[in-house]
Amino acid sequence: MRKTNLRELTLLAVLTALTVVLGRFVMVPTPTGFLTLLDAGVYFTAFYLGSRQGAIVGGLSGFLIDLLAGYPQWMFHSLIAHGLQGFFGGWTASKRILGLILSSLAMVGWYFIGSLLLGYGLGGSLAGIWGNAMQNFFGVAVGYAVFYAYQKFEK
Numbered sequence: 467m468r469k470t471n472l473r474e475l476t477l478l479a480v481l482t483a484l485t486v487v488l489g490r491f492v493m494v495p496t497p498t499g500f501l502t503l504l505d506a507g508v509y510f511t512a513f514y515l516g517s518r519q520g521a522i523v524g525g526l527s528g529f530l531i532d533l534l535a536g537y538p539q540w541m542f543h544s545l546i547a548h549g550l551q552g553f554f555g556g557w558t559a560s561k562r563i564l565g566l567i568l569s570s571l572a573m574v575g576w577y578f579i580g581s582l583l584l585g586y587g588l589g590g591s592l593a594g595i596w597g598n599a600m601q602n603f604f605g606v607a608v609g610y611a612v613f614y615a616y617q618k619f620e621k
Contacts, residue, residue: 478519525548551573579591
């Protein structure tokens with residue numbers, strides 16, 4: 467049996483809480499709705515700590531945001547979508563670009579499937595692709611910028 471690393475659990479809890487706050491309370495208005503910084507927290511964690519931790523923070527924060535926001539029908543879809551996003555986003559070295567592509571496709575694709583499963587129909591599901599893609603790309607940009615700044619600060 468593996469020992470539990472209290473420091474890692476604490477760091478994951480803090481990053482999850484910070485990502486929930488960023489995703490729920492920091493919203494950037496757009497013509498079609500708003501962008502949140504949930505993805506930025508997921509990508510920062512994935513870049514900083516790796517795939518497993520990115521998946522944990524992504525899945526938990528997506529789940530908790532939907533619970534707090536009053537969208538319980540989306541909780542498990544967000545758990546899967548952002549968990550996959552964090553897992554693939556944490557790939558390193560030569561697999562980094564492939565991981566970012568897969569993380570984007572996983573998040574946007576799962577929300578498309580989730581929309582279909584929840585009864586939004588093909589039109590509603592297709593309409594959600596643009597907003598989810600923009601939120602994902604916004605999250606990659608902000609998450610990487612914060613990660614890069616943190617690396618410079620850490621040195």
